[in-house]
Amino acid sequence: MKPAKHRNRIQHTTLSTALALGLAVAPGAHAVELDYEISAGVIHNSNIILSETEEISETTIAPGIDFTLTHEGRSVDLVGRGNARYLYYTGDTFDNEVRGEFSGHMRWRMLPERLDFVVEDYLSQQPVDILSPVTPSNAQQVNILIGGPSLYLNLSDRTRAQFDARYSRSEAEETSEFDADRVNAAARVLHELGPTTRTSLNVESNRIRFDQAGVASDYDRLDGYVNFQRNLRQLDFSVDLGYSTLDIVDGDSYSSPLGRASLGWRFSPETSINAQASYQFSDTAQSLSSTPVDPDVPIGTDIDVSGVIVSSDPYEQRRLDLGFSHSGPRHGVDASAWYERSEYVEEDDFDNTNSGAAFAYTFRINPLLDLVASVDHQRRDFTVTSRLDKDTNFGVGLAKRFTRHWSARLDLRRRSRDSSVQGFSYDDNAVTVSLVYRR
Template sequence: MRAIPHSRNPATRRRNCGIAALALALPGHAMAVQLDYAVGAGLMYTDNVNQDEFDPIDENIFSTRVDFALTENNRHLDLAVRGDAEHLNYLDNVYDDEVRGSLVADLDWTIRPDRLVFSVDNHMGYEPIDFRSNNAPDNLQRINVFSAGPTLMGRLGEHTDGELELRYVKTDAEKTEDFNTDRYSVAARLLRDFDPTQRGGLNLEALQVDFDRPDLYSGYHRRDAFYSHDLALNRTVLHLEAGYSWLDLEGYSATYDAPRLRATADVQLSPRSRVHVDLAYQFAEAAHDLVRRLSESGDPFDPTNPGDPGIPDGPTVGPSGAITPDVYRERRVQIGYSYVGERLTFDVNPYYSRNHYLNSPIDNRGDRGISLDLGYRLTPRTDLSVSAWASSRKYDSFPRKDKDLSASIGVSHRFTRHWSGQAEVRRLDRDSNANGGSYVENVAFVSITYRR
């Protein structure tokens, strides 16, 4: 597999908004940058900010937030940056004030059309330090994955292309030092267009991973060989990968191998409804998982409804990864259904995953769950939203089981084209057989937002 999976071909993301400054300095035609943003402020009350079973602490939080999306496309440059930044002011001083954010940045610089592209990409998000614990503020850390390198392309026949892809990747965790790595990858691809709707490819990939702290975890070398196939029809988009992977752990003098199988499909059932399927059986690890989830989460900024600026994000729906250096065998099934009507929107997303770690079997676990999101337009300016999700996590090596339930209901009103207000109540409930692992949290908030 590639050092880090990319959501487009070739794809790029970058470390911070400084990517835009780099883009402006590149040669090319005059650029018409598209910038959308929203800023907001809100007040939230929670009766259990520390998510503790025995000693819950209530807290009032004042928050300010900005969401943004920056895009630029011309003959030489393909740029897309999206993200958010949020300042949390804990009014009762239960925790120190903090800033959180997320970022997905892509830059493709076409140095020579159809011959040479230089790509830069970055994914930044927040993950639990101890994924068995709750998502209290003191159990979250910033994770960043940065990648850069060229892709060389050449026409080998009327319908056949060749690609050579080189990448340097840097992974960094704010607290978990054994996650930090330098990675070097090379990939060779032979791609053939069968017809205007289908493309197949033979892919060879090699990845070397060197850890910043080899005393904590040794590096490894990975090789992948697989066939890929893409199909794009009017109502169906399909991507398949089938092959094999080999993994050499240097410090353990151990070699592992496993099939590499991936399949994703988007099917437009009707003008208003769509199904998405994502299946995987492969080697994976924390950096790969973070990039995949951020890439597939969709654009968090919608100029007409960017979310709830000023309100801290709730727990991630779906299986969150353990930020560890260990590689695991992943089995994953995710299915989503979406309906968008004139007044009603509906999303349901069940999932199942099972991870078997190569060197830390204590982390072996299975996750399953489902999320539901419902939106209804009460009036031309007022929307009702209802969300719920349930998940279950069970460990193989010890008798621990966690069940999470969440439900929320909210309303938003657009006062003008630019100004809107939001209010929501939310309940989180974790039932765990681990001592001190359960908690209940009730949240209420109001906020106001300005959209460009």
């Protein structure tokens, strides 16, 4: 049974965010664009507990809703996407549950070009124990709520100063040592070098204080960096170069260079590539709150078997991401590859190297029928414990549209893990049939 205190706390945080966003757009509700899908699905898994030796099949009834909303007003901009599912396990393998994810960003221009107020919320499903199979009994909701003002001052025609203050609350349903209050303050000087080129000098200070003193170490972080970016018709480029220090309260201090770079190249309206690289201090809350808030990017409804390590310990991150996307009249391709090395500051048991690639292909057989196929593979090597997990997923599906609003879908999926630790490998086959109403 999940602790009611943590569950209620997260539900309260998410409800508060929803109310804030609703109040923000209420005066211009007619300008809110809301798209949603209501679905009713049946899922049959051959090994829902992801066991190597004692497989249990289960059929789940899963009604749900997916939604995106946008609002661009004179004083308020809002973008959000999310979903919710009610999962009824007919074989009683697990307790019935509600599972959901959400990413949202709201900007209220209190004084145009002078003072903004920003609210962000990131709700996701993550594993409780990253070393065990990520089944419904090993999953928890994690929520990051961020809010605060931004002040802008014009220093000249091309130069302005920006001051940001943010308070954030991070909470996990089960991993209570993750629960924390965070305060961020940033000062920036931004200069326009030309119509498409900008540079800035940035100083950011973070103060992290955890609820459970003695279990998780409080720490302070200071970042200083220079940013340079260009935005052209087909090319976007940005780079950060600087230095970071991290001070553990009543503990050691650490320092590291800071480097981040991103590149987006649009060959045509249908085809683009992107790349991101980073060398920096990071932590779980920072990682989860960097989820893209983009209505065109769907949120997964299944638990990610790779998962994020929900920990209070910051880590030094080296990460590289590459992506390719093509969306044509009949063919769609999305491909990505990544490499990440994480070295934790205090506890090194979770030091790991994570690498992989994913590929998805969509073929429009006719105007009312699509074929979708996907494959992804990931390797996660825990360096201290000498554990290597290799996860592979295959999927194929058919989507049939009957009318502008109604469609049906059939999906087949196979996921497997090959672990170097005996007893943690598994295979699972699943078939999903769903009926969808789209607004």
